[in-house]
Amino acid sequence: MGESMWSIVKWLVCGLILIWVWKFFNWVWLKPKRAEKSLRQQGLKGNSYRFLIGDLKETSRLRNEAKKKTLPFTNDFFSHLFPFHQQHFNKYGQNCWTWLGPIPVINIADPELIKEVFSRMNEFKKAKLNPLVALLVPGLVSAEGEKWVKHRRLINPAFHMGKLKLMHPAFNASVSELVNKWEKIVSKTGSSEIDLWPHFSSLTADAISRAAFGSSYEEGRMIFELVLEQMELALRLLQSVPIPGKRFLPTKTNRRMRQLNSEIQKLLVAIIDKRKKEMEAGEAAKDDLLGTLLDSNFKDSSERNQKRKLSMTFQDIVDECKLFYLAGQESTSVLLTWTLLLLSKHQDWQTRAREEVLATFGKNEPDFDGLHQLKILTMILHEVMRLYPPVCTISRMVFDDETKLGHLTIPRGSMVSMSALYTHHDPKFWGDDALEFNPERFSEGVAKATKGSTVFFPFGWGPRICIGQNFALIEAKLAVAMILQRFSFELAPTYAHSPTTVLTLQPQHGAQVILHQL
Template sequence: MIKVYYGSAIIISFVGLILIIAWKLLNWAWLKPKKLENKLREQGLNGNSYRPLYGDLKDNFKMRDEAREKPIPFTNDYITRVLPFLHQHVGKYGQNCFTWLGPVPTINITQPELIREVITRINEFQKAKTNPLVRLLFPGLVSLEGEKWAMHRKLINPAFHMEKLKLMLPAFRASVTEMTDKWENSMSETGSSELDVWPDITNLTADVISRAAFGSSFEEGRRIFELLKEQTQMTIRLFKSVYIPGWKYVPTKNNRQLKKIDEDIQALLKGIIDNRKKAMDAGEAAKNDLLGILMESNIKETQLSQSHGNNKRLLMSFRDIIDECKLFYFAGQETTSVLLVWTMILLSKHQDWQMKAREEILAVFGQNLPDVDGVNHLKTVTMILYEVLRLYPPVLAVSRRIYDQDTILANKLCVPEGAMVSLSIYQVHHDPKLWGDDVNEFKPERFSEGILKATKGNLSFFPFSGGPRICIGQNFAMVEAKIALAMLLQRFSFELSPSYTHAPTTSITLEPQYGAHLIVRRL
């Protein structure tokens, strides 16, 4: 009798568990999305009706894949190639529309006043908690929230102060010199050569990050970049599918491979950090690279915390330091490489601005190696880089999600709990209402009096995001780009090769799909 009772209880419990799981899946996959859709439509927002699980994902990637098959004429208006689904969607439903990222509705936001509110209200509008396997590529500061984010930001900040960047200058110059020497050696007796500069630019920025992050350990850094490239390609494939809660625990081939790559990267970083910690424990001074500055900052803040009676362990754990180094590797390399390559492409197209930039560089430095103080006097170069960032932002959109409760923006838009907002950097940077009818023309003179004057006080230029979560490495990226560009223009001129094919495309960042084929001439 007792056995029958317990057997029945187990069956009832099992059936109850199945029903609970089924209800949660039904709510996640259908009931909640439809509820959110009704809330958005009640406000006058429009978009496709929700389709179970995938939403607009399949259409989005199908149109993007089709667009990638054809290059375009040289134009700075390339939305139909990189964001064809959004372009069609806005044409159909207007700027105030929403799309479906799987079962999550995403509101497209292009109004500067709404963007300003989203990026400043960081406790309400948080980073989207995406597929945990995707987050392997973006650990550290970029994915943290709340108190831990604030603490990490405080500890990392010293590494990006200008006085610290000055100490990294030899690493910048050494890497650029290696690349330019290689170009010189490849040139014929005529002093010119056709080069696809894109692979060399990516190798350059990888080398700079390796040296700046780990000093003399930059050879080890190259292996980390190889693994990151492999992890990036696998992560891009994940974007095309809907993540089902708990799927990361299923031992599929893809899941196992992603985790193995992550473990290999962590092991390499751990070895570098272990060696540095042993040296510091033995009394060696902290080095002036990212790792040394980060470890020194962590120790100082921990000692300060302990002196005030807080006996916590190190504020940043060993794993935290590994995650931050990994993020610096990926984000630092990607951002600067795309900024540099599009700058070279646009200066090849616009020879007048190339000449103006070279004249300024020679007036400031002559043939001497650039230094940070001189870089601050490169007004024309700064204008050019800003205009490149406007026309070809490394990332085309920034997204945030509401997790706690419905939130009102600027007293006119209610973002329901569970929905996302997408701040379209591309659309804002190419909006004729904000920039004028010549919005798609390359005109660096827009920034002759700085960003504030160029934007008329609007938040219409945010290539590094903005607000409290603005990219912590933006100064690093800008100084690196200026140093590299100055050294290149001191030694070479360049123009578009007849074999150059204009094909902006996105993987994680905005890249030239077929490379950047230029005619490079020794001066």
């Protein structure tokens, strides 16, 4: 009996191993080759699939070579940032695919197809390539289906204009600290060279700490620093072959990602738990993002469940707060950095923007309602986001069979990729001056500039458009307005133009300008 049982166990183990080997072989070879055949039959072009690595090795090699170079300060940097994709487009045209390991990534350049992908969120979903990367961007960004609907509904009130107006003093306090610091730096000589990038990273981290949690940057700086490190590790993971089960390996990167997540979790739990207990003790909800989220969640749970169970779990709230930190800090800091760099280069637009700010506010602190009257500054910010979109590429994945997109049938497990950078720079949509800094193109608004087409999506588009876009734009307007009131600025000779991506579009070697006190 014992030998018989042992024989059965051996056969079961062998059977499981064979099943696993077959699934792995199917995933790493048969499935990609079927997808490649299907795409070729539909008229698309791309490289033949290479076992396991696809195009990753060549993509990484060309990108590393490009990062060693700097450019003249022009806005023509797509080939510098994505050299492999530029070569691919030159060879195969825009309607082509690349390989992210064994996953085909289909480039979508037609505005109507881009609009369709953004609109059909239940068919074109967020890619789930590495669960460890999901630790960095949890919450609303990665949620799908009913969970996304519930979270969006509960978070929406925190980003209504009325709530953002109540956060204006928090933004004002953060920007005031920055410009006061700059005034001290330049007070001795009247001018000084500074690197904008670390200053704006600190500013936006401070602002999100105050606006989201009512705490200062000093109290929230540990969360900010940990999130930044986690972001750098996530980028490293995204550039590696997405092998199933790889996250369980005890690699240095995997261990550090989990350690960082645990530390961030503890810090956020302490902040949220304290606020939750205050509300349970009868204190009114504060007018920051966390207070609004907790209040919205509590009211929803009270209406829907007499037992007063939270509609969002405590962990859900922790995840959303972590997302506040990453999205709220990162998108605004890059927008501010590229805005001041471009205004340093284009002094005429800097002068026009300053004249508008002084005509609206004088030397007084900009008020919330007055920010909406800054037409020229709004045009400038839109043009900056066109030329330097915070997120250069947006991807979606297909999980169902026979998913149609225009005339294409997208194979299951494939990704579609929409390049904001490529589309925003395309002369077909923006004219012969597409690579020139010309805010005048937005003088009659975004809809007129784009002719109603989906060719401008710095915050995404459709139902999943970034919920915090007004938050970012108001903060950016206030910061630029207050800087223009006190300083003029020009490019420093030390500035080296080399845009790079670390999830968002950043200046690889810093953003050096010379400040002059007015």
